[in-house]
Amino acid sequence: MLEWETLELLVTVKAYPVVSDMHGECVCVAGIRTDTGVPAWVRLFPVPFRDLPYAQRFKKYDIVRLRARRTSSDTRPESYLPDANSIRVLSHLDTGRDWFKRRSYVEPLRAPSMCAVQSAQAMSGTSLGVFRPRRVLDLVWEDAQPRSTRQQAKLDQLSLFDSPSVEGLEEIPYKFRYRYQCEDCARNDSHQQRVLDWEIGQAYRSWRTKYGEEGALRAIRKRWLVEMASSAKDLHFYVGNIARFPRSFCVLGCFYPPLRTSTAPMF
Template sequence: MSQGLLFGPDDVPTAKPVGDAWQRMRVLITVKAAPNPSETYGETVCVAGIRLDLDSPGWVRLYPINFRELDSLHTFKKYDVVSLRAKPARGDFRTESWRPDITSVRTEDHLRSWKRRRAHVEPYVRDSMCAIREAVHTDPCAASLAAIRPHRVLGIDVKPHPGWSPEDQRKIDRHVSQPDLTGGDRIALQAPRFQGWYRYRCTPDCGGHRQGILDWEFVALQRTLGNRNDDDLVRELRSAYLDRMCAPHRDTVFYVGNQAKSPRTFSVLGVYWPER
């Protein structure tokens, strides 16, 4: 399997433009992270994808987005191709971070088959998570999003979620107590029952990585199976995220991203898993 370049011919994120003007972009959505409590929005989701603009290829992070408060016209899902306008996120030093105008989002297409997705994703796949972390250690503004094909997936750890911190719970409570402009009742964001981590080696010489799973679907599966007991639910999570997505006949790739407050800390934001 060929290894493509992460950000195009120069393998460097395109710098944010000067100024705060809105810009049009087309994006293939590849990442929809699990929601987290927000002071301003109650809850927010980080979305990321690959820009399909011919003059601005590369990764892009779109934040903040509150999916539960989007109307049907502006909602979208993974592997949708969307057009929207966005402006550089000046409060986030990471080069790929943009602030979307959610009212401008229009879905143009959905790439249903792995074959259609592969044409866009494969050129961005890398095989060294170690190199990505080292680059950020040298320059915090280096790539903060990547697609990593692991040399070997060692396993998955699933443990009970500790629940929201007192600060996060305060954010949720404050949001729920505010009146909803639509006249309905706001629903508090519930913490998932379990959290997970992938353990893997990115190359034969890698000492190993343990990265938290922040995929929206990891949390959504727990809610779908909310009536299962803990042991059954853990088995289902392992079955989906290890046995199925990381099976030997799958070409498993992890979408990873770092944290603004801790640039060297990367998490798994989603999994790309077509058949080999």
């Protein structure tokens, strides 16, 4: 068995919870190592996030420390199996000075394009990346496939042992996808990738209650397409691939600080 390591990382991505046959309800987390001198990607899976004590329930852009180890079941170079009991929240990076603290970790890892991330995957197995899309064309959605009978049975089994305060995991009935061009796309080419960020699922749940079904979808489109991709934002996509289909990437989250008017380097 591979040895445990102590990692510190800046959390940049929390995907919406999924139901695993082996692990039950769990979350995939990605972030940037803060203890390696040079920023480096790391993926943590599975994280039983909603089962964690509240003091351990980290937010995006928290810096956390934990024990983790490599695993033979996921050979992607950034992937670690976390010891959830060891998670400690150390600090939080705020948005002051146009997200200066966050940019200092994200920008050194920025790839030229989505096509460049895919090329790196083919050459070295890279499975995480961040880049600026050249042009965001649309945010679309389609009906999601309902949970399988086996997945629902797993959740029902787990609910017997959950605290009454833990809310059941609600299915999001839609798959949201970005359609965009990266810097290396030809004139008529584009990428279309599913958005897996927890935020978009939670926004749907919250806004459906507030605005109704159609109103929630309009609000999501406004937030993720009109606002985040506006000319006032320096939009980047965090992307990651799927273990079973390493050439298939999804949008794991968005990084959208204010667009800097100065072209002078930050660092």
